[in-house]
Amino acid sequence: MTETIPLTIKSAPGKAATIGGGVQAMAHEILSHLERLHETGETGAIDLKSLPMAPDEFHGIKKMLGQGELDLTVHMDGPTRIRETAFPGVWWVQHKGENDRILAEYIEIARFPDFLSAQPDHIAEAVRHLRDRLEEQSQGAA
Amino acid sequence: MSIDNRKERPTIGQIMDENGVGRRRFLKYCAGITALMAMPPGMTAAFAQQLRAARRPTIIYMPFQECTGCLESLTRSFAPSLESLMFETISLDYNHTLQAAAGDAAEEARHEAMEEAWGEYILICDGSIPTKMDGIYGTSAGHSFTDQLHEAAEGAAAIVAVGVCASFGGVGAAYPNPTGAVGVSEIIKDKPIINVPGCPPIPEVMTGTLVSFLASGVPDLDNNLRPKAFFGNTIHDRCYRRRFYDRGLFAESFDDEGARNGWCLYKLGCRGPTTYNACATIKWNGGTSWPVEAGHGCLGCSEPEFWDQGGFYEPVTSKLFNDTGQIAAGAAAGVAVGAAAAVAANRRKKKLSGTADKETSS
């Protein structure tokens, strides 16, 4: 039982130590979120836009997190890109508006990115819609 | 006016559905807004839900002593996209400057709009209000600005003071303030007031404030009544040049090596350390750039007494001693009093030591 289970990753995580303190701190924050997700299922997120980061730090974090299996782009008033990092459960989410302007960019720690899930109020409405449809049908049948 | 003539208005969610705006498009828009407001990304979905449930607001936009710069800024805030739709949704029911109607027709339209949403509309004020000589420095439709403000404020759910003038008096209140100009909060005391200062304010901050008010009411405010979400940090705290400050690297003039290297502009009068605003993160012109990035220090336009903080090119810590005469007078007086004290002490010594000296001389 000593053999390690290999993670399926596209690019190996970079070495954070060579980048600097800011990246280290970020890595620790992600780790604590990830532990919580693992133990309690609680999700978390870290906003990247509000952190005053130097470009090299930003790239340092990107490099450290690496690239996982998924890399989706959704076009919707500009591209929204959702990447799974080399650490499953850690997602890199970037919303761009028209003209490639970044609206929001954050790291999400969750089983699945919230943006892609159906929201409760959406679902509530879907329940209503589907019920209406069925009623229409049954009325039509009658 | 009373609440009897109020009209039921659709929710924002309904408007979005009518315009065929997908839910994820809306969610994405909200992600942008929450990011602007530095809300945790996990809050986005909840925020979107609240915003969808909010009713389409009525907005009354009242210009006073203003230059239309803030309105220019506001109307330029949106690229033709979902944001513009949001803007239309919260569009102005009354605005002097933008609407086609003029004169009595305009006044009538305003009163109608106010009546239809009495007690629920948002009043946006732009410009300072002159108070000297019963406010005759600013009148419109035969009423002074103060009277108009009082009337419009009465039926408002909240007031948003847009720009440094409406917030704190701004340029109108600059020394010597001939018209007795003040900000809205000096006159209206019984309504929630949100200040969105700046000259002009960042457009995203204006819409962000409005949207967050729609979703969850009056946001957390600082002691200058500014939303903490946008005005919680200084420019200096969030400045990308901060690390040069920390390393003691400063531009000494606008054309020196330091300026070319993009070093800290503190010594050139940057007001970053004492200015609370979101320029460093949200930036201007759709995130293109902002003053410090363009090589000029912050002027501190979102702060009270913006115009009276000393020269723009004097550092924050400056505006110090300029009266050398006073120092010289102090020095001269010190020497004189010191000499007098010594003379008095020597006289006292002679008196006190009279016996002792006699003792030794005997």
Next chain:
Amino acid sequence: MSTATQNLSGAPAAEERLSPSEREERAMSEFAHHFGAYTATNLESCIHCGMCADACHFYIATEDPKYTPILKAEPFKQAYRRESGAFAPFYKLLGLKKKVTVDELEEWQELLFDSCSQCGRCSLICPMGIEVAEMIEIGRRGMAAAGLAPKALMDRARHQAETGQPEESEKPYPEVLREIGKEHDLEVKLDKDKADILVCLPRTDLDQNPESVAAMIKIFDRLGADYTFRSDALIAENYGYYAGSRGLQKRITSRITDAAKKLGASLVIVPECGHAYTALRWQAAEILGERLPFRVRHVTEFLAEQLEAGKLKLSKVNGDTFAFHDPCQLVRKGGIMDAPRQLMDAMDVDLREMHNKKGFSFCCGGGGGVNDLESAKDLRNRAQTMKLREIDDTGAKRFLTSCSDCRVSFNEAGENQDWNKKTESLIELVATQIKE
């Protein structure tokens, strides 16, 4: 004022009859006499760093904070702040500095007399460069003026001013001197009318160390100097200085200076006594307010000059190792840095230096009149213990010094603590090694 003259007339009970307010007034008056730019700079400079405590043998020996040197100067400082400092009127008006009261002065008597030997080590450590010892000395002067100096010192000072010797002795000291001469088969040149050199003697040597007196006579004889002792100016010590009384100190000093002037002497020799040196070498001219028409030299200083001039020839001491105690008043405060060592070098003395030597030497524990105070006995014993240990640490067999007062102190300490060394006089050693 009548009280003043009474004091000077030396009526023993005069100062005991003073009322508290008279005492306060007199202390203030004496303090005021010392107000000036120099003392002011010293008093204004203190930053209360407490370092002077670490220089003081009395503090180091006891670790009692009240022995912090600058604290001893407090009455004078207080008087200065209230009456002479730049903001004196405010201190006075707002009551920030109270008048120096008799109670305070009485409290300070122990600090100013028992626990200060005027050794001046504190003045060396002060990072601000304050002459702490001098400020304490002024404190003593205020005490003396107020009639609050220890009776043991005051009585002796008055006696010395009146009669030339501090206490009645079995025989008058000139008589004692003559007998010592007879005993050692030496001719005593006493009371010559004219002489180039006036030599004084410590009364402690006359009382306790006749060998030392004989050594002085022998040395001056061998040098063939034109010298004399004078009955009216025989005793070198100045109890007026010990007690802090400016008036008495001046009268006692005048005995020597007047005699020297009468003799037409060009040189006055201070014998092995530290305070006598300070009193005559550095304070006589100041207290008399005139330049002295003669030079004042300590005997070691004089002998070193003779050595250099080739007039004094010394033979070598063999064998033993020596330690030497630098008397504070001669070395640290008096500036006789090299003379004793020049003499020892000439005798090829195998000198083992103490850890604190020359200007940094610890006091013997009994200088400045402390030896004369019964009340100070315990305190000085504790300081002496420290000193004896330092001497023993040198590993030297024999122990030398050049001050009779220090010898008194070391002898007392030696007796108390069963110390195995005898304190010897440098002059005696020179006398035994002097070549024909």
Next chain:
Amino acid sequence: MTLLEFSRGPMLHFALFVFVFAVLWRLISTFMLGWRKRKSEWRTTSGSSAVKGAIAVGNRSWPHPEFLERTAFGEAVGYGYHIGLFAIILLGAPHVIFWKNLFGISATWWPTIPSGIIHVISVVTIFLLLIATIRRYMHPPLRRISNFDDWFTLVILFGLMISGVMAVFGLGGRYEIILAVHIISFNVLLIWFPFSKLMHAFYILPARFFIGYTHAKKGAST
């Protein structure tokens, strides 16, 4: 008028006035109290004594090794916070700007230390001041001779240092308020200066010179 404007406007003006006025008052009155003419036969001439006096001004900065065993700790702490304070005040970038503005000089030669180093120095200096304070309280002679002057001066220094650090690190409230508190504590320091032990900054020169001079004349140890 905001607190910040008050602190660096009228209050600073007032504090500077008091400082210059009272410092000169105290110094002038001290040095005009009269000099005694000394009459002893000196070992050295006045000229060479003056040289020795000047040397003593520098020499006293370094303790004699004989005393170090007992005083090294106190000396080190004292030295430490003095160096710290001077480095911060004279070489910290915002302070340099402050002085330049105050004196109206451009002084492009005036160097600054990178803020990161100043931050470290500040924290160390506060720590050393704290040790000095504890020592003043714990060390018996120090405690015995300490008075209001000593304690109050420390309070002001702490106020100054802590508000400065808080302003720099953005702690405890809004920057301009903390900055104002910082400048106000500086003003209080300026006003307190001439009446307090802080005057040692001026007296240290003449006092050391005098002891060097008078001891040289006697040949005594300095």
